[in-house]
Amino acid sequence: MSEAKNDGTIAITVEFSGGLEMLFSNERKLSLTIPGKDENGAKTNIAFLVRHLCNTVMKDPRKELFVLDDTVRPGILVLINDADWELEGEDKYEIEEGDNILFVSTLHGG
Amino acid sequence: MGPETVINSLRQQITSCESQLQDLKRQLAEAEYQSQQQRSNLQSEQSEHCAPYPLAYDFSHGVHDDFRAEILAALSQPEESIPSPKRWPLDPNEYKRYGRQLIMPEIGLQGQLRLKGASVLIVGVGGLGCPAAAYLVGAGVGTVGLVDGDTVEESNLHRQILHSAARVNMPKVESAMIALHSLNPNVDMVPHHGRLTPETAVSTFQPYDLVLDCTDTPASRYLVSDTCVLLGKPLVSASALRTDGQLMVLNYPPRPPGDTAGGPCYRCVFPKPPPPESVVSCGDGGILGPVVGTMGVLQALETIKILTRGPSALSDGLASPDPPSLLIFSAYANPMFRTIRLRTRKPKCAVCSTHATITPEVLNSGSLDYVQFCGTINPIDVLSSNERISAENYAKIRLDVNPFTGLEPSKDSHILLDVREKVQFEICSLEGSVNIPFSTISSTPADDCKGTATETGLESGWVSELRQHTDKPIFVVCRLGNDSQITVKKMKELGLDNGGQRWIGDIRGGLRAWRHNVDRDFPDY
Numbered sequence: 001m002s003e004a005k006n007d008g009t010i011a012i013t014v015e016f017s018g019g020l021e022m023l024f025s026n027e028r029k030l031s032l033t034i035p036g037k038d039e040n041g042a043k044t045n046i047a048f049l050v051r052h053l054c055n056t057v058m059k060d061p062r063k064e065l066f067v068l069d070d071t072v073r074p075g076i077l078v079l080i081n082d083a084d085w086e087l088e089g090e091d092k093y094e095i096e097e098g099d100n101i102l103f104v105s106t107l108h109g110g
Numbered sequence: 111m112g113p114e115t116v117i118n119s120l121r122q123q124i125t126s127c128e129s130q131l132q133d134l135k136r137q138l139a140e141a142e143y144q145s146q147q148q149r150s151n152l153q154s155e156q157s158e159h160c161a162p163y164p165l166a167y168d169f170s171h172g173v174h175d176d177f178r179a180e181i182l183a184a185l186s187q188p189e190e191s192i193p194s195p196k197r198w199p200l201d202p203n204e205y206k207r208y209g210r211q212l213i214m215p216e217i218g219l220q221g222q223l224r225l226k227g228a229s230v231l232i233v234g235v236g237g238l239g240c241p242a243a244a245y246l247v248g249a250g251v252g253t254v255g256l257v258d259g260d261t262v263e264e265s266n267l268h269r270q271i272l273h274s275a276a277r278v279n280m281p282k283v284e285s286a287m288i289a290l291h292s293l294n295p296n297v298d299m300v301p302h303h304g305r306l307t308p309e310t311a312v313s314t315f316q317p318y319d320l321v322l323d324c325t326d327t328p329a330s331r332y333l334v335s336d337t338c339v340l341l342g343k344p345l346v347s348a349s350a351l352r353t354d355g356q357l358m359v360l361n362y363p364p365r366p367p368g369d370t371a372g373g374p375c376y377r378c379v380f381p382k383p384p385p386p387e388s389v390v391s392c393g394d395g396g397i398l399g400p401v402v403g404t405m406g407v408l409q410a411l412e413t414i415k416i417l418t419r420g421p422s423a424l425s426d427g428l429a430s431p432d433p434p435s436l437l438i439f440s441a442y443a444n445p446m447f448r449t450i451r452l453r454t455r456k457p458k459c460a461v462c463s464t465h466a467t468i469t470p471e472v473l474n475s476g477s478l479d480y481v482q483f484c485g486t487i488n489p490i491d492v493l494s495s496n497e498r499i500s501a502e503n504y505a506k507i508r509l510d511v512n513p514f515t516g517l518e519p520s521k522d523s524h525i526l527l528d529v530r531e532k533v534q535f536e537i538c539s540l541e542g543s544v545n546i547p548f549s550t551i552s553s554t555p556a557d558d559c560k561g562t563a564t565e566t567g568l569e570s571g572w573v574s575e576l577r578q579h580t581d582k583p584i585f586v587v588c589r590l591g592n593d594s595q596i597t598v599k600k601m602k603e604l605g606l607d608n609g610g611q612r613w614i615g616d617i618r619g620g621l622r623a624w625r626h627n628v629d630r631d632f633p634d635y
């Protein structure tokens with residue numbers, strides 16, 4: 001399960017919640033196939049995924065509403081298979097085939 | 111009298127009658143509240159005084175004087191000072207009122223007594239605070255404090271279920287107290303008028319066992335959380351927007367700063383505030399009543415769970431509760447609920463770690479500016495005055511000769527571009543306006559202006575559409591006059607003004623100004 005496919009890609013699910021879906025053409029759930037290795041030949045991690053989402057998936061030009069200083073902006077939680085990414089090594093977590101990555105923007109209304 | 115005068119006079123009469131009616135409704139609500147309180151006072155007095163009546167016959171027909179004096183002395187004692195212990199721990203009416211939760215093993219007599227002995231502070235009496243307060247007061251929490259500085263508005267009523275049409279303009283705290291008192295007069299309610307500030311937070315929170323964050327800005331969320339950590343109070347925090355809600359139980363168990371066995375605080379989860387331009391309010395983004403209601407009800411539920419667990423679980427954390435988690439509610443997703451495992455306390459948290467820099471003294475001194483910490487958006491002012499037109503002058507263009515082209519008024523003389531989202535445009539719009547939602551405009555890449563997009567045919571539909579009528583000036587309008595300015599700027603970047611040959615500008619103050627200054631009947635939503 002955890003190995004990359006023969007063509008070196010891995011299939012994952014990416015989800016958006018709390019309004020972030022609006023930056024991704026109102027899609028709450030994406031099935032993505034991403035490279036198993038990054039530009040330097042290292043295993044793909046969350047940092048690579050964030051760059052990949054920003055550069056190739058996101059059509060909206062307001063990138064600052066998703067990334068800041070090469071990582072997700074403050075106020076966005078990254079959840080790897082339903083756990084806070086802090087529990088998994090933050091953006092250095094190496095993505096496995098079948099992983100579910102959820103990006104949640106915090107809400108403030110009440 | 112011309113028809114205009116008649117219309118105006120009728121309008122004035124209606125306005126004056128409406129404000130009179132409003133005032134009467136408010137007076138009625140207050141009078142009803144007072145008479146209700148008097149009635150309950152009267153009842154308790156009567157129950158004290160009517161006790162001797164059954165003995166009246168004996169007293170007037172020769173009872174021994176000593177015996178009589180003894181009985182009178184006993185009867186004149188207030189009930190509390192009678193030395194015999196209370197036979198039952200709850201009052202008779204409480205067994206009846208709370209019977210349906212009392213018989214559940216999760217509550218039981220112990221749980222009910224814990225609720226009765228507990229005090230809870232609800233910060234914010236809006237969409238979250240109203241349902242949370244209703245269920246906590248209904249469940250018999252002994253003392254409930256309410257903090258809010260706002261007054262009730264008509265646009266609150268679809269979700270803020272404690273307020274009512276008759277109490278519009280009344281302070282929310284007062285309105286909520288009236289509703290909660292009529293729901294359960296056994297509960298002590300403590301009003302805290304005014305917004306929470308760093309200077310008042312510690313003294314306000316001090317007497318309470320637990321705090322509910324029902325506020326609506328990032329600044330207040332950091333302040334509520336910091337104060338809870340410093341005073342060792344568990345915090346039940348929720349938020350909602352559009353169709354989504356989030357819920358976290360924070361600082362639970364509420365161990366002192368530096369103790370890693372304590373639950374994470376709001377700063378552990380969100381060390382840095384979000385950029386202000388990413389923060390959307392319910393007024394701008396919208397909110398569905400049952401969505402925020404669900405979150406408020408869940409806050410009441412988590413509060414009842416914590417309070418009935420008992421003080422031992424609160425202080426020593428032995429009966430360690432569930433691990434920290436975030437509940438995400440998405441009304442239009444399937445499944446609607448999702449629970450996420452959260453981090454524990456952050457080793458470098460500014461308030462709950464050994465590296466803490468925020469102390470009660472710092473908070474009380476008022477030197478922490480939470481609003482500045484979270485940042486504010488300056489009012490948008492990106493256009494020069496000759497790129498803007500007032501609502502009144504635009505009205506003249508629609509009715510009179512166009513000062514820009516000298517043409518007779520005609521709907522075709524210009525383009526009126528309304529950039530509100532489609533759903534708002536469909537609620538109401540100015541005749542002849544065309545709609546291009548701001549979300550479409552802002553998601554259009556700006557590099558179209560190099561002309562490459564035009565040549566390659568990749569240009570967005572709306573841009574090429576507007577490129578076709580080069581002669582017509584474009585007036586851009588939105589709800590309040592902010593998005594319209596950004597749109598004008600963007601259209602010029604895209605070269606739609608033909609290098610300055612075509613006038614593009616916005617209507618200052620948007621449709622709100624239009625309603626205020628031109629057409630009072632234009633819907634106010």
Ligand SMILES: [Zn+2]
Nearest residue numbers: 375378459462
């Ligand atoms: Zn913390």
